[in-house]
Every structure is written in structure tokens, then in C-alpha cells.
Amino acid sequence: MNGYLLFILTILLLGYLIDLTVALLNLRSLSPELPAEFTGVYGQEEYARSQEYTRVTTRFALIQSTVSLSLTLVFILAGGFNLIDLVARSFGLSSIPTGLIFTGLLALLSTALNLPFSVYSTFVIEQRFGFNTTTVATFILDGLKALLLAIVLGGPLLAAILWFFETSGPLAWLYCWIAAVAFILVVQFLAPVVIMPLFNKFVPLADGELKEAITRYAAAQRFALQGIYTMDGSKRSTRANAFFTGFGRFRRIVFFDTLMDKLATSEIVAVLAHEMGHYKLKHIPVTMVLSILQMGLLFFILSLFLGNQGLFAAFGMEHLSIYAGLVFFGFLYAPISTLLAIGFHAFSRRNEYQADRFAAQTGADGEALISGLKKLSVSNLSNLTPHPLHVFLNYSHPPILARIEALRRLETGAAGH
Structure with a gap:
């Protein structure tokens, strides 16, 4: 063999x-x-x-x-x-x-084979345990958007890698590495303002007790917040989360709307402090x-x-x-x-x-x-x-x-x- x-x-x-x-x-x-x-x-x-x-x-x-x-x-x-x-x-x-x-073709074949499992996980298991809020229309649109992003973003990167390996000799791996790094950095900047809004709505956090508490804590840590947003995570699931995304002036802190419903103000600020710690x-x-x-x-x-x-x-x-x-x-x-x-x-x-x-x-x-x-x-x-x-x-x-x-x-x- x-x-x-x-x-x-x-x-x-x-x-x-x-x-x-x-x-x-x-x-x-x-x-x-x-x-x-x-x-x-x-x-x-x-x-x-x-x-x-x-x-x-x-x-x-x-x-x-x-x-x-x-x-x-x-x-x-x-x-x-x-x-x-x-x-x-x-x-x-x-x-x-x-x-x-x-x-x-390989990607489409893999997607087709995994699709039944994804459907069952989302609409049977997650539904059974009260997590799923995804509609069939949202599920289909998410798949189509992901496919579009793969073509628009992944296609040119793959073409560049193939071109480098075909034309650049022993240093092709180095050029591919540089191209891939540049691609990742660009995507990091584009993600919060272009890519993520394709899937979710981001709304600035309304004035009130929570925003004041967050602003007060961030000021104490001398941490400039470019934006505090809530995201309609409930559109797909009842799970709760929070995260930072982007760099520089595109940096955002994002709270799932489900998180806002489940945690008290002091708890949300503590979660923010944890995420800020990573930065x-x-x-x-x-x-x-x-x-x-x-x-x-x-x-x-x-x-x-x-x-x-x-x-x-x-x-x-x-x-x-x-x-x-x-x-x-x-x-x-x-x-x-x-x-x-x-x-x-x-x-x-x-x-x-x-x-x-x-x-x-x-x-x-x-x-x-x-x-x-x-x-x-x-x-x-x-x-x-x-x-x-x-x-x-x-x-x-x-x-x-x-x-x-x-x-x-x-x-x-x-x-x-």
C-alpha cells in the first residue's frame, strides 16, 4: 500500500x-x-x-x-x-x-453532506432545549451569505496562493504567507463595519444606567470606547454573549440582546471588564x-x-x-x-x-x-x-x-x- x-x-x-x-x-x-x-x-x-x-x-x-x-x-x-x-x-x-x-466543487460537496446535520442540530436539538430562534428563511439566507463571502473573499485569496506557487519558485511559500496575513488584517478591519452587519443588526447602546456604568468603568481604566452596541443575537438563538471586535477607530464592544435580558448592570460591567482585560x-x-x-x-x-x-x-x-x-x-x-x-x-x-x-x-x-x-x-x-x-x-x-x-x-x- x-x-x-x-x-x-x-x-x-x-x-x-x-x-x-x-x-x-x-x-x-x-x-x-x-x-x-x-x-x-x-x-x-x-x-x-x-x-x-x-x-x-x-x-x-x-x-x-x-x-x-x-x-x-x-x-x-x-x-x-x-x-x-x-x-x-x-x-x-x-x-x-x-x-x-x-x-x-469539494466545498459544495462538503456543505451538502453536512447540511442535514446542521438542519437537525438547529431545528431539532437546539429547538428541543429552547435555544433555537432561527427561522428557515434566516437559515437559508445565512447559508447564501456565507457562500457569497467565500466566493468574494476566499476566491481571490486562493487564486493568489495558486499564482504564487505556480510562478514564484522556492520563495512562493513566503509570498503566500504575506498575502494571507494581509488578507487577515484587512478582514479584521472590515468585519465589524461590513461583514458582521450582513448577518446581524448593531444598535448603539441607549443612554441609561448601563451605559453610564460602562462609560464610568472604561474611563477609570483609561480605555477609549469607539462604540458600545447591542446585537440581535436573539434572531438565531437564546444564548448570551459579549465580545470586542475590530481595531483602532473601528473597535467596538458588542453585547447580545439576550445578555442584556439575563444579567444585571453590575454583572454586565464585570463581563465587559473581563473582555477589556483581554485588550x-x-x-x-x-x-x-x-x-x-x-x-x-x-x-x-x-x-x-x-x-x-x-x-x-x-x-x-x-x-x-x-x-x-x-x-x-x-x-x-x-x-x-x-x-x-x-x-x-x-x-x-x-x-x-x-x-x-x-x-x-x-x-x-x-x-x-x-x-x-x-x-x-x-x-x-x-x-x-x-x-x-x-x-x-x-x-x-x-x-x-x-x-x-x-x-x-x-x-x-x-x-x-
């Missing part, structure tokens, strides 16, 4: 088995006993419902991954990539348009720099495998091409990507603890942050007792009880002084 094919099949199967094992461990870690910290916050019936939500979503994810793995294996072994390539080549176009067609502690630019370095590594390793005949033989390809090499390299890069993701998750969890500490130490009410986190956990039916291995591999935020414990220690330390 082709060595590349054996490696790819092994990685796919091993990844699936690891995910299966971790999911089963996570289900076994569900405890019927309500943690003491949530006494009086979670009713026993609601707590049982949160655990049922974890069970249902976990089992559904396992079914989806099983189907996805099975179809991927069949597609590879049956020469599906070669068939798509022959269809793309049948138009008789040059290499770059052919590559765009090839990639587009003040330079988490966002550092994360971006790390992501950019990771991208550079990806393009460099990619340049070593493009045109590799053994790799193309593994997928039963009749023709070599840069565009197919990009897709096939993704299979080889999966183990590195997984290891890097674990590192990024650990870094992100550390940042969350630091942002919590920043909020508690800069005038925001630490107890309000704790109560806000509790309310959000209850409203989102969060799993309070995830398995440590599941957290290590998949969590970008620490488990809620770990965050509360860290905040309690901080309060105890402050009281001791």
Missing part, C-alpha cells in the same frame, strides 16, 4: 478513536449531584436538563463524525478526488480557474501573532509536499496540480494542526484566567462576575463537570467551576491583605 495513503488512513482512524474515547469519558464524568457552588442557582430539574443536553449533543456529534469519517474513507479509496478533478478539467480552463472550480493584557495581538507564525509554518511545510507524486498516487490522481496538492496536504498536516490547537487552547485558558483576574482587580465587582458566569452557564446549559482530558484537548475556556474557584482564591487573598 502507498505509504502516504497508509499514513493518512491511520491519522483519520486514530483521530476518530481519540475523539470517541474522550467523548465517552466526558459522558461518564457527568455527575447527578449538583456542585455546591450552584446551589440556589441551578434547580435540580434544570441541572438534569443540562446534563441531558450534553448527552444528546455528544451522541449527535459522534454520529456526525462517524458518518463523516466513513464517507471520507470511501471518497478517498474510490478515487473521488480524481473524479472531481476530471470534472474541473473538463471546462478546458487554465490552472487557476480550474483550481477554483475543483476547490469550489489591556495584549491577549488579542499576541494570539494573532502566534496564529500568523503558525500560518507561516503551514505554508513552508506545504511547499515541501506540493507536486509530490507519492501523495497524489495515494489519492488515485491522474494529474499533478498545485490546487489538489493544497487539499491533500491538509490530511498530512492534521497531526501538527491538532498539536498546535492543544497549545492554543492551553494558552487561551490561561488568558481567560488572567482576564478574570484583571476584571476583579480593576474595580469591577468580582462577585458580580461570578454571579454573571453562573447565570450564563445556566442559560447555556453548560456542562459543569467536563472530563479533564476533554478540557485539555478541546476547551478554549476553563470550566466554569475552575474559573469561579480561581476568583474565590483571589478574593480570599485580597481579604488576607
